[in-house]
Amino acid sequence: MDRKLLIVDDERSIRDLFQSAFSDPDYQVHLAENGEQALDILKRHDIDLIFLDLKLFGMNGIELCRRIRKDKPISIIYAITGWAGLFEVEECREAGFDDFFTKPVQLEVIFKAVENAFEKLERWARRYPVG
Numbered sequence: 001m002d003r004k005l006l007i008v009d010d011e012r013s014i015r016d017l018f019q020s021a022f023s024d025p026d027y028q029v030h031l032a033e034n035g036e037q038a039l040d041i042l043k044r045h046d047i048d049l050i051f052l053d054l055k056l057f058g059m060n061g062i063e064l065c066r067r068i069r070k071d072k073p074i075s076i077i078y079a080i081t082g083w084a085g086l087f088e089v090e091e092c093r094e095a096g097f098d099d100f101f102t103k104p105v106q107l108e109v110i111f112k113a114v115e116n117a118f119e120k121l122e123r124w125a126r127r128y129p130v131g
Contacts, residue, residue: 004029004046005022005047006031006032006051007029007031007051008034008061009051009056009080014105018110019031021111030047034057034059035067038052039067048075048076049076049117049121050077052064052079052097054080062095065092069095078097078098079092079099079101080101081103082104
């Protein structure tokens with residue numbers, strides 16, 4: 001299984017952090033700074049693990065998650081934000097997020113979440129093969 005991640009954050013430092021943290025050849029990291037770029041990437045690439053900043057310019061992360069969920073109901077989508085007080089966890093769950101991480105992100109926690117997500121996606125792929 002390809003280990004593709006999409007990181008959507010308007011902060012270059014966060015995108016760079018994920019890019020360097022997952023620089024291993026086993027991973028393909030796609031980066032977007034807003035919702036429109038993210039949707040364009042998802043049209044061109046089959047990516048099932050997505051990290052979304054909640055506070056984006058234009059379309060916010062909640063709306064972006066809802067739009068992605070319509071086309072990719074099996075994807076694992078994580079919220080990341082420095083503005084934890086702005087959004088309730090309930091709203092994230094309702095929008096379809098699988099979990100919620102606050103900035104500054106702790107890489108050990110992110111690595112564990114990514115490994116767990118890919119294990120879950122691989123289990124689903126074995127149970128319900130496509131094609």
